[in-house]
Amino acid sequence: MSNSLYERIGGEAAVNAAVDLFYRKVLNDHRINRFFDSTDMDAQIAKQKAFFTYAFGGPNNYTGKDMRGAHAHLVEMGLDGSHFDAVMEHLGATLHELSVPEDLIAEAAAIALGARSDVLGL
Amino acid sequence: MFDLTIENSRLTCRPGETVLDALLRENINIPYGCKAGVCQSCVVQSLDIKPPEKAQGDLKDTLKSSGHFLACQCHPEQPMTLKLPNQAVRFSDGIVVVSEPLNRNTHLLIIQINDADRYKAGQFVNLQRSDGLTRSYSIANIPHASGTLEFHIRRLQEGRFSAWVHDELKVGHSIPVSEPQGKCFYLPDRREQGILLIGTGTGLAPLAGILADALSHGHSGPIRLFHGSRDHDDLYRINEMRELAEQHPNFSYTPCVSSGDAPKGFIQGRANEAALSAHTDLTSWRVFLCGHPDMVRTTQKQAYLKGAKLADIYCDAFVVSADPTPQS
Numbered sequence: 243m244s245n246s247l248y249e250r251i252g253g254e255a256a257v258n259a260a261v262d263l264f265y266r267k268v269l270n271d272h273r274i275n276r277f278f279d280s281t282d283m284d285a286q287i288a289k290q291k292a293f294f295t296y297a298f299g300g301p302n303n304y305t306g307k308d309m310r311g312a313h314a315h316l317v318e319m320g321l322d323g324s325h326f327d328a329v330m331e332h333l334g335a336t337l338h339e340l341s342v343p344e345d346l347i348a349e350a351a352a353i354a355l356g357a358r359s360d361v362l363g364l
Numbered sequence: 365m366f367d368l369t370i371e372n373s374r375l376t377c378r379p380g381e382t383v384l385d386a387l388l389r390e391n392i393n394i395p396y397g398c399k400a401g402v403c404q405s406c407v408v409q410s411l412d413i414k415p416p417e418k419a420q421g422d423l424k425d426t427l428k429s430s431g432h433f434l435a436c437q438c439h440p441e442q443p444m445t446l447k448l449p450n451q452a453v454r455f456s457d458g459i460v461v462v463s464e465p466l467n468r469n470t471h472l473l474i475i476q477i478n479d480a481d482r483y484k485a486g487q488f489v490n491l492q493r494s495d496g497l498t499r500s501y502s503i504a505n506i507p508h509a510s511g512t513l514e515f516h517i518r519r520l521q522e523g524r525f526s527a528w529v530h531d532e533l534k535v536g537h538s539i540p541v542s543e544p545q546g547k548c549f550y551l552p553d554r555r556e557q558g559i560l561l562i563g564t565g566t567g568l569a570p571l572a573g574i575l576a577d578a579l580s581h582g583h584s585g586p587i588r589l590f591h592g593s594r595d596h597d598d599l600y601r602i603n604e605m606r607e608l609a610e611q612h613p614n615f616s617y618t619p620c621v622s623s624g625d626a627p628k629g630f631i632q633g634r635a636n637e638a639a640l641s642a643h644t645d646l647t648s649w650r651v652f653l654c655g656h657p658d659m660v661r662t663t664q665k666q667a668y669l670k671g672a673k674l675a676d677i678y679c680d681a682f683v684v685s686a687d688p689t690p691q692s
Contacts, residue, residue, distance in 0.1 A: 254421060254422060255422075257402075258422050261674075262673060262674055265668075265674075266669060269665070269668075269669060270669065282661075283661065283664055283665060283668070283674075288402070288403050288404060291402050291403075292398065292402050295400065295402050300400070300402075301399075301400035301402075302400055302402070
C-alpha cells in the first residue's frame with residue numbers, strides 16, 4: 243500500500259469534518275461527557291484533532307507513555323472500559339456519517355483499539 | 365533559501381526546512397508541540413506576504429486573513445517578515461477626539477489614528493497610560509471609514525485604568541494605541557449566512573462594530589443582536605440600535621435585562637438564554653459571543669450543540685485584569 247490510511251481517508255480535511263461531528267456526539271452522551279467537559283473548548287478541540295489524526299495513522303509523535311500520562315487524570319475520575327467502548331461507538335458512527343468506506347473505518351478502529359490499555363492505564 | 369525577517373534581525377530558511385526548523389536552529393524559541401499541523405501551538409504571523417495555503421491549515425478564517433500560519437507546516441516560497449507570539453506588541457500614538465458618557469458607568473472614547481486601515485471592527489487593542497498601565501479594549505466602529513477607533517469603557521470597581529479614562533482622559537490628549545489583535549471580526553464572505561450576535565455589558569462594543577461592518581458590506585442574511593445587562597440603566601445605544609433595525613429589514617435587536625422586571629420592549633432574562641431559545645437550530649449560522657467569560661464559554665458550547673460549526677463561532681471573552689491596586 244503506497245498511501246497511508248491518513249491520506250486515503252482524506253487527511254486534515256477529514257480530521258476536521260470528523261471532529262466537528264464526533265465532539266457533538268460525545269458532549270451529548272451522558273455516559274461520557276463529563277470526561278470531555280472542559281471549560282476551554284478550543285483546547286478540547288485540539289485534543290480531538292490529535293485523537294483523529296492518531297486514529298487515522300496520521301503524523302504524530304505520541305508514544306504509549308504519552309497516552310498513559312495524558313489520560314491518567316481521567317482514569318482517576320473513573321474512566322474505564324465502558325467509556326472507552328462508548329468513544330469507539332462514536333468514532334464508528336462519525337466515520338459512517340462521513341461515508342468513509344467500511345474497510346477504512348475498520349483500520350481506524352483497529353488503531354484506536356490498539357491504544358486501549360495505555361488510555362485506561364491497564 | 366529565503367530570508368525571514370524578525371524585527372531587526374534576519375535568518376535564512378534553508379531548503380527543506382520549515383519556518384519552525386529555522387527558528388529552532390537559530391535558538392529562537394517559540395511554543396510548539398506536535399510538529400504535524402494538528403495542535404496549533406506554533407502559530408506565527410506574516411506581516412507582509414500571504415503565507416502558503418498549506419501552512420494556514422485549518423486556522424480560523426479571520427486568523428488566516430490576518431496572515432497567521434503554522435510555523436511547523438510552512439516551507440517559505442518567498443522572503444517573509446514575521447511576528448512571533450512572544451514579540452512585544454507595538455504602540456503608536458493616537459489623539460482623543462471624543463470622550464463622553466454613554467450611560468451611568470460606560471464611557472465612549474474615540475481616538476484618531478494614522479493607520480486605521482490595519483484595524484478591523486471587533487478586534488481589540490491595548491491602550492496605555494503614561495506610566496505603562498495597559499488594558500485591552502475592543503473596537504466598536506469601522507476604523508478605515510473615519511480614521512478613528514471607538515471604544516466603550518466601563519468603569520470597574522477599583523479599576524485604575526477605567527477610572528483614569530472616565531475622569532482624566534480628555535479630548536486632545538495623546539494616548540499610545542497598540543497594533544490590532546484578535547480573531548473576532550466579520551469577513552465579507554457568505555453574505556446570505558445568518559449572523560447571531562450575543563453580548564453582555566460592553567460586549568456590545570465589538571458586536572456593534574461587527575454589525576456595522578456586516579451591514580456596510582451588504583450582508584443579506586438575517587442579523588440578530590441580543591444585548592444584555594443586569595439592569596436597564598446599564599444598557600446603552602438602545603435607540604440607535606432600534607433605528608438601525610428600522611432601516612435594515614434583515615437586522616433585529618433584542619435588549620435583555622436579567623434582574624428585576626423588564627420594561628416594555630425588553631426581554632426579561634439573560635441575553636444568551638433569550639438568543640438560544642429563539643434559535644433552536646444554528647446549523648449554518650455564524651455566531652459572535654462577546655462579554656463575560658462564563659457567558660462566552662457556556663454559550664459557545666450551546667451554540668455548537670445547536671448545530672453551529674466550530675469554525676463559525678467567534679468569541680471575545682472579556683477577562684478583567686487581575687493585577688491589584690497598589691497599596692498606598
